[in-house]
Amino acid sequence: MTHLWKVSDFQAEIQHLAKLVEKRPNSQVVETMTTTLCSKISAVDIWTTQAIVTMLEEVEAHHFPADLATKLNAAIEKLEPVTGAPVRLSKASQVINNLPAWLTAKDWTRMASNVTIQDQLQVVAQRLVSMGVSSLRENTKCQAVAIVLHQQHCLGKPELQPHAIHSLLGDIQALHQDAAMGKAGGAPACQIYPNDPNQLGSQWLAKCYGQETPECRTIPLAAMMKKA
Numbered sequence: 001m002t003h004l005w006k007v008s009d010f011q012a013e014i015q016h017l018a019k020l021v022e023k024r025p026n027s028q029v030v031e032t033m034t035t036t037l038c039s040k041i042s043a044v045d046i047w048t049t050q051a052i053v054t055m056l057e058e059v060e061a062h063h064f065p066a067d068l069a070t071k072l073n074a075a076i077e078k079l080e081p082v083t084g085a086p087v088r089l090s091k092a093s094q095v096i097n098n099l100p101a102w103l104t105a106k107d108w109t110r111m112a113s114n115v116t117i118q119d120q121l122q123v124v125a126q127r128l129v130s131m132g133v134s135s136l137r138e139n140t141k142c143q144a145v146a147i148v149l150h151q152q153h154c155l156g157k158p159e160l161q162p163h164a165i166h167s168l169l170g171d172i173q174a175l176h177q178d179a180a181m182g183k184a185g186g187a188p189a190c191q192i193y194p195n196d197p198n199q200l201g202s203q204w205l206a207k208c209y210g211q212e213t214p215e216c217r218t219i220p221l222a223a224m225m226k227k228a
Contacts, residue, residue, distance in 0.1 A: 005040070005044055007051045007054055007055065010037075010040070010041065010055060010058075011054070011055070011058045013037050013040070014037070014055075014058045014059060014062065014072070015058075015062070016033075017030070017033055017034065017037060017062075017064075018062035018064065020033060021062075021064060021065065021068065025065070030068070034068055034071055034072065037072070037075075038071060038072065038075035041055070041075045041079070042075055042078070042079075044079075047079045047080065047081050048081055049081040051081075052076060052077075052079055052081065055076045056073060056076055056077070056095075059072045059073055059076070060095075060137055060138060060139045061138075063139060063142070063225055066097035066098045066195050067097075067195065069095075069097045070095075070097050070192065070195065073095045073097075073192055074192060077095075077191060077192065094133055094134065094135065094137065094140075094189065094190065094191060094192075094193070095137070095139075095191070095192045095193065096133070096137075096139070096140050096143070096193045097139075097193075097195060098193075098195040098196075099124075099140065099143040099144060099147065100143075100147055100218065100219050100221065101195060101196065101197060101214060101215075101216045101217065101218070102127060102131060102193070102197050102214050103123075103124070103127055103147075103214065103215060103217065104127075104209060104212040104213065104214055104215055105212075105215045106212060107123050107124075107127055107215075108215060108217065110123050111123050111124075111147075111148070111151045112151060112154070112155070114155065117148055117152065117168065118171065118175070120147075120148045120151055120152075121144065121145075121148055121168065121171055121172050121175050122175050122179070124144045124147060124148065124172065125144070125172060125175035125176040125178075125179045126179045128140070128144070128176055128179075129176065129179045129180050129186065130186050130187060130208050130209070131186075131187055131190075131193065131208055132186055132187045132188055132189035132190065132208070133176075133189065133193075134180070134189055136172065136173055136176055138169075141169045141172050141173060141228075142169070142225050142228040143221065143225065143228075144172045145165065145168045145169055145172060145224075145228040146221045146224035146225045146228050147219070147221070147224075148168065149165065149224040149227060149228065150219055150220075150221065150224050153224075162227070165227055165228060168228070169228065186207060186208065187200075187204055187205075187207040187208035188204065188207070196216060197214040197216065198216070
């Protein structure tokens with residue numbers, strides 16, 4: 001980094017932003033502070049790969065709103081480490097901030113049926129594989145579990161105990177790995193998945209969905225994300 005700014009300084013800034021979002025979620029100050037932070041990040045021209053990954057993990061740890069997280073991640077992932085080589089797509093850098101939007105009408109119908117939680121998780125796991133997601137970040141796993149908890153709530157199922165919810169994070173990881181084994185074809189992997197899948201174009205969508213299309217459904221996940 002530089003003698004003025006260290007990774008820990010940027011982490012502290014991200015933490016302060018997270019507190020502001022929690023206290024004043026709709027404040028104009030949030031947008032201003034986010035823009036300023038992104039400018040500070042871009043202004044530093046000496047980075048290590050470890051520092052970049054640390055920054056990505058710090059953003060992920062706070063579960064920012066999708067648009068804000070996308071803006072921060074985009075600023076970080078444009079950085080280049082001291083080797084001069086850009087940060088390449090890796091398991092640690094695939095970012096999904098709006099997973100519900102990527103599910104199809106058929107996916108939602110399958111999950112709305114009176115099926116088990118494991119069946120619902122498998123639907124999400126299979127969709128992630130079709131999207132080219134090779135490894136699940138913590139935020140992605142939390143979104144997957146939150147979607148299933150939301151569906152369970154809609155079906156009038158009793159709320160799970162915290163330890164049971166926690167175990168679902170391991171379940172989605174295992175189901176994703178199983179679904180990925182032997183999977184051929186599918187869509188090319190992305191570094192950052194946009195909030196609207198249609199931004200990736202018709203050819204990418206055809207590889208991911210075949211004859212189906214993403215429904216781009218919006219559901220309230222904040223409360224379920226906290227449980228996950």
